[in-house]
Amino acid sequence: MQLETYISDLLYRYECVTIPEFGSFLTQRVSATINDSTNAFYPPKKAVSFNEQIQQNDGLLAHYIADVEKIPFEVAIKKIAKRVKILKSYLIQGETLTFKNIGEVVFNNEGKILFEPTYSLNYLTDSFGLSQFVSPSVTREVYKEDVEQIEKVIPLTITSEKRKAKPYLKYAAVALIALTLGGFTASKFYVNQIETHNQLAQEEAAKQLDTKIQQATFSLSSLPAITLSVTKQTGNYHIVAGAFRVEENCDKIITQLKKEGFSARKIGVNKYGLHEVVYASYENGKDALKAIREIRKTHNKDAWLLVKKLD
Numbered sequence: 001m002q003l004e005t006y007i008s009d010l011l012y013r014y015e016c017v018t019i020p021e022f023g024s025f026l027t028q029r030v031s032a033t034i035n036d037s038t039n040a041f042y043p044p045k046k047a048v049s050f051n052e053q054i055q056q057n058d059g060l061l062a063h064y065i066a067d068v069e070k071i072p073f074e075v076a077i078k079k080i081a082k083r084v085k086i087l088k089s090y091l092i093q094g095e096t097l098t099f100k101n102i103g104e105v106v107f108n109n110e111g112k113i114l115f116e117p118t119y120s121l122n123y124l125t126d127s128f129g130l131s132q133f134v135s136p137s138v139t140r141e142v143y144k145e146d147v148e149q150i151e152k153v154i155p156l157t158i159t160s161e162k163r164k165a166k167p168y169l170k171y172a173a174v175a176l177i178a179l180t181l182g183g184f185t186a187s188k189f190y191v192n193q194i195e196t197h198n199q200l201a202q203e204e205a206a207k208q209l210d211t212k213i214q215q216a217t218f219s220l221s222s223l224p225a226i227t228l229s230v231t232k233q234t235g236n237y238h239i240v241a242g243a244f245r246v247e248e249n250c251d252k253i254i255t256q257l258k259k260e261g262f263s264a265r266k267i268g269v270n271k272y273g274l275h276e277v278v279y280a281s282y283e284n285g286k287d288a289l290k291a292i293r294e295i296r297k298t299h300n301k302d303a304w305l306l307v308k309k310l311d
Contacts, residue, residue: 003083004099006065011048011102011123020057020077022084023113025050025102027123043130046123048102050115235281237288238267238306239295243274250275260299267310279303281310 003019010017011027018024027046034041057077066076087097091113097105103117122130241257241264244250250266254277257264263280270276279295282288288305295303 003080004102006061006068007099008101008121010060010064011046012125014060016054016058017061018054018056018058019061019084020080021055022087023050023052024054025099026054029124038134039136040134043122044124044126045119048117048119048123050103050105050113052113235283235288236307236309237282237285238276238278238308239280239282239288239292240304240306241277241279241300243270243272243276245274247275250277253277267306267308276306278306 007017007019007025011025015027016024026049028049030045030047032042032044059073062073062076062080065071065079066073069076071079090097091105091107094107099105101118101121103115106114108114241253244253247266254264254266257277257279264277265281267276267278267281280291282291285307292303292305
């Protein structure tokens with residue numbers, strides 16, 4: 001009689017399978033686990049253990065054997081008792097009993113049964129079809145370290161924490177570094193980088209400001225209208241103060257900024273339908289870099305650089 005086969009069948013459905021006058025195999029659900037050292041992922045399972053103290057016949061094993069082998073219940077009880085007698089004799093002789101797909105049983109020096117599960121089968125039916133797998137380790141700090149090395153050479157007012165909170169500032173910082181180190185060349189590669197920077201920065205600005213459609217970036221009180229005579233600004237380097245759905249808000253911002261000494265103006269509507277206001281425009285990238293650092297430090301930490309040729 002293949003006793004371990006019957007026990008294995010029942011462990012899928014029951015949490016306790018008792019061998020009368022021998023002991024009981026128990027199962028307990030264990031959640032999915034991850035081995036941090038090997039990056040191995042293990043699905044949920046039933047952990048198998050053995051309790052020598054639970055020996056009272058509950059009829060489960062005998063009824064199952066009787067049903068499978070088509071024999072009377074009493075005959076099944078006798079077959080189990082005969083098998084248990086043989087198993088105990090093997091243990092007394094110091095042999096190790098192997099229950100296939102369940103584990104190994106052996107006597108210790110004190111005559112107590114020790115059980116070592118094999119885990120060759122997962123008795124949790126909810127995990128059917130799932131198996132363990134190993135994932136390659138993921139490195140996430142390489143690019144951050146490269147940027148931090150560059151920042152040691154050219155200090156920026158943007159900290160690593162702010163880069164995480166505002167992704168568009170990261171791209172603005174990269175664009176500024178490229179301008180400084182590359183001599184502001186007009187190569188095709190440089191133009192592509194600028195276009196990417198502008199697109200990402202504008203998309204982020206649109207997302208943040210779309211929830212504040214009717215609000216300005218700054219706290220404004222009622223301001224009298226004033227008329228200023230200014231010289232037309234030129235240049236492709238623009239320090240953006242904000243972008244607004246309502247054009248009237250732009251006029252208020254421009255009035256406030258001019259009152260504070262900035263050469264503020266509108267530079268048109270972006271592809272998101274927002275009116276853009278800039279502190280000033282510059283012909284030279286170095287001048288723009290110097291100005292935006294001062295603005296972020298003293299006036300608006302969210303100001304950003306737009307590199308764009310205006311019509």
